[in-house]
Amino acid sequence: MESAHVDDIKKSVRKYIMVFAALMALTVITVAISYLHLGVKAAIAVAMVVATIKGTLVATYFMHLIDERKAIYWTLILTVIFFIVLMVLPVSMHLDRLVQ
Amino acid sequence: MNIPYTSSARPDTGLYNAKLGIWMFLASEVMLFGALFSTYVLLRVNASVWPHGYEFLNIPLATINTVILISSSVTMVMSWAALMMKQFTKYKLYMGLTILCALAFLVIKYFEYSHEFVEGRFPDTNTYLAIYFTMTGLHGLHILGGIVVNAYLWGPGSKMWQTDPVRFTNRVEVAGLYWHFVDLVWIFLFPVLYLL
Amino acid sequence: MSDETSLPGKAGKHSSQKQVEGVGVGTHAHVHHEEHHHELSFWRHYVFSTDHKVIGIQYGITSLLFLLFGFTLMMIMRWQLAYPGEAIPWIGSWLGPDRAPEGIMLPEFYNQLGAMHGTIMVFLGVVPLAVGAFGNYVMPLQIGTIDMAFPKLNMMSYWVFFMGGVIMLVSFFLPGGAANSGWTSYAPLSVIATTGQTAWLFGMVFLITSSLLGSVNFIVTIIQLRTNGLTFMRMPFFVWAQFVTSFLLLLAFPPLEAAGVLQLMDRLAGTSFFMPSGLVVSGVPLTNAGGGSPLLWQHLFWFLAHPEVYVLILPAMGIVGEILANNTRKPLWGYKSMVWAIIFLGFMSFVVWAHHMFMTGMGTVISAFFQTTTMIISIPSIVILTAFFLSLWGGSIRYTTPMLFALAFLPMFGIGGLTGLPLGLAPPDIHLHDTYYVIGHFHYVVAPGTLMALFGGIYYWYPKVTGRKMSDVLGKLHFWGSFVFLNGVFMPMFIQGLAGVSRRLYDGGAQYAHAQDVLWWNEFMSISAWCLGLAQIPFIINFFWSIKRGEKVGDNPWEATTLDMAATTSPPLAHGNFVQIPEVHRGPYEYSVPGAKRDFIPQHERG
Numbered sequence: 001m002e003s004a005h006v007d008d009i010k011k012s013v014r015k016y017i018m019v020f021a022a023l024m025a026l027t028v029i030t031v032a033i034s035y036l037h038l039g040v041k042a043a044i045a046v047a048m049v050v051a052t053i054k055g056t057l058v059a060t061y062f063m064h065l066i067d068e069r070k071a072i073y074w075t076l077i078l079t080v081i082f083f084i085v086l087m088v089l090p091v092s093m094h095l096d097r098l099v100q
Numbered sequence: 101m102n103i104p105y106t107s108s109a110r111p112d113t114g115l116y117n118a119k120l121g122i123w124m125f126l127a128s129e130v131m132l133f134g135a136l137f138s139t140y141v142l143l144r145v146n147a148s149v150w151p152h153g154y155e156f157l158n159i160p161l162a163t164i165n166t167v168i169l170i171s172s173s174v175t176m177v178m179s180w181a182a183l184m185m186k187q188f189t190k191y192k193l194y195m196g197l198t199i200l201c202a203l204a205f206l207v208i209k210y211f212e213y214s215h216e217f218v219e220g221r222f223p224d225t226n227t228y229l230a231i232y233f234t235m236t237g238l239h240g241l242h243i244l245g246g247i248v249v250n251a252y253l254w255g256p257g258s259k260m261w262q263t264d265p266v267r268f269t270n271r272v273e274v275a276g277l278y279w280h281f282v283d284l285v286w287i288f289l290f291p292v293l294y295l296l
Numbered sequence: 297m298s299d300e301t302s303l304p305g306k307a308g309k310h311s312s313q314k315q316v317e318g319v320g321v322g323t324h325a326h327v328h329h330e331e332h333h334h335e336l337s338f339w340r341h342y343v344f345s346t347d348h349k350v351i352g353i354q355y356g357i358t359s360l361l362f363l364l365f366g367f368t369l370m371m372i373m374r375w376q377l378a379y380p381g382e383a384i385p386w387i388g389s390w391l392g393p394d395r396a397p398e399g400i401m402l403p404e405f406y407n408q409l410g411a412m413h414g415t416i417m418v419f420l421g422v423v424p425l426a427v428g429a430f431g432n433y434v435m436p437l438q439i440g441t442i443d444m445a446f447p448k449l450n451m452m453s454y455w456v457f458f459m460g461g462v463i464m465l466v467s468f469f470l471p472g473g474a475a476n477s478g479w480t481s482y483a484p485l486s487v488i489a490t491t492g493q494t495a496w497l498f499g500m501v502f503l504i505t506s507s508l509l510g511s512v513n514f515i516v517t518i519i520q521l522r523t524n525g526l527t528f529m530r531m532p533f534f535v536w537a538q539f540v541t542s543f544l545l546l547l548a549f550p551p552l553e554a555a556g557v558l559q560l561m562d563r564l565a566g567t568s569f570f571m572p573s574g575l576v577v578s579g580v581p582l583t584n585a586g587g588g589s590p591l592l593w594q595h596l597f598w599f600l601a602h603p604e605v606y607v608l609i610l611p612a613m614g615i616v617g618e619i620l621a622n623n624t625r626k627p628l629w630g631y632k633s634m635v636w637a638i639i640f641l642g643f644m645s646f647v648v649w650a651h652h653m654f655m656t657g658m659g660t661v662i663s664a665f666f667q668t669t670t671m672i673i674s675i676p677s678i679v680i681l682t683a684f685f686l687s688l689w690g691g692s693i694r695y696t697t698p699m700l701f702a703l704a705f706l707p708m709f710g711i712g713g714l715t716g717l718p719l720g721l722a723p724p725d726i727h728l729h730d731t732y733y734v735i736g737h738f739h740y741v742v743a744p745g746t747l748m749a750l751f752g753g754i755y756y757w758y759p760k761v762t763g764r765k766m767s768d769v770l771g772k773l774h775f776w777g778s779f780v781f782l783n784g785v786f787m788p789m790f791i792q793g794l795a796g797v798s799r800r801l802y803d804g805g806a807q808y809a810h811a812q813d814v815l816w817w818n819e820f821m822s823i824s825a826w827c828l829g830l831a832q833i834p835f836i837i838n839f840f841w842s843i844k845r846g847e848k849v850g851d852n853p854w855e856a857t858t859l860d861m862a863a864t865t866s867p868p869l870a871h872g873n874f875v876q877i878p879e880v881h882r883g884p885y886e887y888s889v890p891g892a893k894r895d896f897i898p899q900h901e902r903g
Contacts, residue, residue, distance in 0.1 A: 009185050012181060020170065027163065027170065030295065034154060034159070044296055048291070051290075051292075055287050058283060058284045059280070061177075062173055062174075062177045062280040071115060071120060072123045076127065079127040079131065080130075083131065086134045086135060087137065087141065090138055090141075091145055
């Protein structure tokens with residue numbers, strides 16, 4: 001039981017190294033793309049997609065959300081909903097004016 | 101009498117108190133930084149001209165800082181894994197590295213700031229620099245807080261490993277969750293403030 | 297299998313389920329602490345205590361003092377409204393030439409009174425009383441645990457709150473006085489205001505931090521420390537109310553903290569987050585970089601402040617639920633629907649905030665969205681209120697003092713809620729916005745509503761805290777006085793508001809032609825307010841007198857079913873609350889169960 005457990009941790013350590021490599025690669029990619037000077041919209045889209053992938057990797061593996069408990073999932077879902085509300089609604093109030 | 105579930109998990113939730121606590125705290129932190137990102141978006145869509153960070157900020161330096169912070173996240177999670185495998189010396193090593201990385205991050209940030217100040221770019225110069233300094237400043241304070249906690253867990257706090265290894269491992273895990281979150285915020289701050 | 301359970305030094309099984317043993321089956325380090333508890337010094341016992349009951353009492357007394365102080369500010373303000381330009385009697389000469397030369401209130405001072413009345417009542421009065429005091433004291437008892445999950449954090453939460461309060465008080469003595477841009481601190485006015493505003497922002501950062509620490513503690517305590525058998529659907533309604541409230545505090549407060557930091561940057565570092573370009577103040581163009589958005593402040597402020605309304609009202613509903621069930625000797629009608637209603641209410645409270653901003657020129661689509669959500673959020677409130685009213689049906693009601701307050705809450709909150717509906721729709725809001733109607737509306741929710749419930753709560757739990765009952769005669773005197781005069785203060789505000797009198801006038805509207813017909817109400821409201829002050833005297837006397845002289849009561853003075861009343865002594869044990877941690881075998885309100893030998897069965901009673 002105890003030894004199997006240590007094996008689990010060793011497996012996770014290998015995962016951490018892989019995630020680390022992925023994060024490094026994505027950092028290089030995001031910087032490299034920024035030097036291409038795409039249009040503003042494309043640049044924002046690409047940068048946000050890359051950042052979201054990186055963030056997800058950190059949350060999933062380093063913060064081991066991948067095998068977390070229900071109570072934490074529920075709270076985070078709630079938080080994400082309100083986070084989206086906070087990001088979307090204020091700016092949407094100005095959209096009418098900006099479009100005109 | 102002791103508070104239940106300070107180190108063992110409550111059976112029906114599968115969590116010990118501090119772990120749930122830190123996630124709640126991080127939820128509030130998401131909303132804190134969320135408000136700042138929302139501010140950024142609102143200011144930017146309302147602005148007629150928006151200065152681009154990459155025109156004057158030092159991208160290579162910031163990239164190095166990103167690499168440093170991500171590395172510190174890895175060493176942090178390795179330090180916890182070391183404790184899980186009961187390798188205390190390894191824990192000390194990895195935790196020490198985490199703290200060093202964090203300090204390096206702040207030193208680089210200091211050079212970045214002073215460069216801006218020398219060039220005459222201050223928070224009151226325009227709204228872009230205002231949000232740049234506010235967000236990176238607040239993030240820097242979070243780094244500082246993390247250093248204090250991690251230094252405690254590396255130094256005097258690590259005595260608990262002898263008396264209560266489970267609880268100590270939990271503490272490192274909780275500090276790690278916070279630290280990864282600080283890293284996660286930077287992962288978004290970096291492109292938003294420097295690259296776009 | 298969780299990672300933790302197979303760690304060294306840990307007994308992997310949790311079969312015993314005894315709360316007290318939950319911690320350290322394998323960790324003996326803490327066991328010895330128990331003996332030391334009895335030797336706590338005075339300071340650790342009464343001042344820097346980590347015991348939830350002591351912290352609850354600290355919160356209670358501090359917040360009651362702040363309520364009195366905030367109310368006093370208003371009583372001074374009402375003089376100027378009733379008799380504009382006349383010297384304030386008695387205390388006028390004490391206020392000094394900066395505030396009231398020769399006793400006549402300056403407009404600047406009037407603004408300080410208004411801003412600080414709102415701030416103090418909301419952030420230093422009602423919230424700490426409803427959440428800090430009642431939540432801290434009662435919630436752990438009701439869920440059958442020995443303390444909060446993080447006792448040290450709990451202590452810190454109180455002292456950070458206390459610091460915030462001190463900063464707010466000290467700000468009155470700064471040059472230019474306290475904050476004077478309204479409790480909402482709208483930019484750009486607040487950014488160019490006197491130093492008091494900086495103090496206000498620092499104070500708020502402290503208060504917000506305190507609330508965050510508290511809410512984390514509450515949530516973890518409720519999820520983790522419920523005693524055996526206390527499933528979520530067996531929790532007393534009060535605990536549910538505190539639970540939802542904590543989530544509101546946790547997720548809604550940080551944006552205001554961010555906004556506070558941004559406004560501090562605007563004031564101290566000269567940034568322009570909330571400062572638009574081209575602003576001219578007193579004929580002088582400002583030198584700010586500009587480009588900021590005053591509306592941004594409103595968004596971030598109301599993102600907190602609307603959920604904050606529910607932070608005020610939900611604990612009050614929780615208290616009313618407890619008192620109603622206990623005094624009708626019936627289960628709460630529709631307990632489950634009420635629980636779902638309160639969860640839904642909490643959720644919806646995050647997506648209605650812009651109904652405070654209909655006048656800011658937002659687009660019609662987004663305005664329709666917020667009008668819709670605002671109408672939707674009234675549904676769960678009505679579900680809860682209806683369930684309360686139906687709970688009275690067919691009950692053999694005991695008209696105790698707490699019950700009178702709880703009964704008064706129902707119509708008062710009803711008035712407050714219903715008068716809010718026109719404000720939630722943009723067309724009538726255009727007429728009513730910024731008039732006394734708005735003041736009347738939210739005060740009905742908070743003062744005759746929430747405060748009545750909180751007073752009820754004090755009368756209800758006082759015997760548990762002190763072992764003695766408060767005097768019924770004085771209590772009823774307090775109740776009737778408060779009930780009559782609260783309505784005397786706030787009902788005329790609807791009349792004035794419908795006539796179009798603005799809420800922000802130093803002379804109460806005397807200079808406006810359209811206000812002349814309703815101007816006489818100002819004096820009526822002011823006299824009501826002062827009489828309301830007199831009506832609190834029986835309460836203050838009662839509060840102190842009963843500590844030593846009140847009628848002694850048994851352990852379960854109200855014959856209640858919940859653990860806080862039924863399973864503890866009065867007062868509960870100083871350390872650990874319970875002689876033995878109770879297990880829960882039934883729902884929270886088993887009153888008048890057919891066939892039972894008594895008309896109540898406590899939650900921890902078997903069989």
